[in-house]
Amino acid sequence: xxxxxxxxxxxxxxxxxxxxxxxxxxxxxxxxxxxxxxxxxxxxxxxxxxxxxxxxxxxxxxxxxxxxxxxxxxxxxxxxxxxxxxxxxxxxxxxxxxxxxxxxxxxxxxxxxxxxxxxxxxxxxxxxxxxxxxxxxxxxxxxxxxxxxxxxxxxxxxxxxxxxxxxxxxxxxxxxxxxxxxxxxxxxxxxxxxxxxxxxxxxxxxxxxxxxxxxxxxxxxxxxxxxxxxxxxxxxxxxxxxxxxxxxxxxxxxxxxxxxxxxxxxxxxxxxxxxxxxxxxxxxxxxxxxxx
Numbered sequence: 001x002x003x004x005x006x007x008x009x010x011x012x013x014x015x016x017x018x019x020x021x022x023x024x025x026x027x028x029x030x031x032x033x034x035x036x037x038x039x040x041x042x043x044x045x046x047x048x049x050x051x052x053x054x055x056x057x058x059x060x061x062x063x064x065x066x067x068x069x070x071x072x073x074x075x076x077x078x079x080x081x082x083x084x085x086x087x088x089x090x091x092x093x094x095x096x097x098x099x100x101x102x103x104x105x106x107x108x109x110x111x112x113x114x115x116x117x118x119x120x121x122x123x124x125x126x127x128x129x130x131x132x133x134x135x136x137x138x139x140x141x142x143x144x145x146x147x148x149x150x151x152x153x154x155x156x157x158x159x160x161x162x163x164x165x166x167x168x169x170x171x172x173x174x175x176x177x178x179x180x181x182x183x184x185x186x187x188x189x190x191x192x193x194x195x196x197x198x199x200x201x202x203x204x205x206x207x208x209x210x211x212x213x214x215x216x217x218x219x220x221x222x223x224x225x226x227x228x229x230x231x232x233x234x235x236x237x238x239x240x241x242x243x244x245x246x247x248x249x250x251x252x253x254x255x256x257x258x259x260x261x262x263x264x265x266x267x268x269x270x271x272x273x274x275x276x277x278x279x280x281x282x283x284x285x286x287x288x289x290x291x292x
Contacts, residue, residue, distance in 0.1 A: 043092040047125040047132040048140050053088035054079065054103065055138045058122065068122075071109040075123070076100025093127035102126070110136060119208060119252065143209060144188070168244070168272040170227035172236065175219030175266075182241060185253070186213040193253070198266055203255035211251045214244045216268065227270075229277075229290065240287070241280040246272040 057079040062068055069078040076089040076099050089100035096102055107123040114120040120136040133141050183195045188210030198205060218225055218236050225236040252269040279288040
């Protein structure tokens with residue numbers, strides 16, 4: 001009887017030990033995951049800080065030479081006289097061949113017409129799926145590139161989506177009437193912007209970032225809209241509702257009226273790498289599909 005009790009106690013102790021080991025393993029896994037996330041977040045924050053320094057250097061360069069560095073330039077070399085620490089050119093999440101390699105690869109020289117615009121893309125530093133992006137006016141923003149497995153994939157996505165190497169690119173003058181379904185845009189965080197949101201903002205709504213789905217009705221025909229698919233002009237027709245889907249789509253939505261909410265004064269810039277475009281007639285029937 002005593003030996004049986006001892007065996008039971010030993011078996012129970014072994015089960016307890018296994019349970020403790022399992023709990024410790026789970027806690028270690030959670031701790032590693034939290035640590036890895038915190039480390040990546042710190043790297044993204046450092047990348048954003050580096051871009052702020054690069055932005056200041058670019059502005060000092062512009063004041064001296066009256067232009068930004070040429071596309072393809074070695075930014076670390078061009079901007080070295082305008083920074084206190086050369087570490088500002090480093091991507092903290094990537095082992096670069098030389099400091100500034102990522103910045104130079106993703107740099108886009110702004111045109112004279114774009115210099116004074118605060119939304120103009122300049123360069124970026126990918127950190128895994130997160131990308132720190134520098135725009136003119138010293139604006140630094142963080143975006144997540146869906147489907148990017150690492151920084152290299154994110155860099156390729158940035159090049160494709162922000163520097164013009166896309167399948168679908170252009171500007172559309174949108175004119176949703178009294179039906180919500182004539183403008184509905186699902187953005188990167190899963191929320192939507194629809195016609196009611198446009199109207200309620202009285203022209204002040206502005207969005208720039210990722211979108212995965214757009215249903216819209218354009219105003220005017222191709223002479224009012226400049227859309228290109230695979231480098232070829234795409235005819236946009238009035239009275240046709242277009243549904244555009246792409247997990248990597250980047251958009252910019254704004255109203256050209258100052259304080260006005262007129263529907264026909266809304267514009268939408270679209271840059272998509274693998275879009276699916278479905279065309280619907282006024283009754284909602286599908287009249288055409290383009291899949292890239």
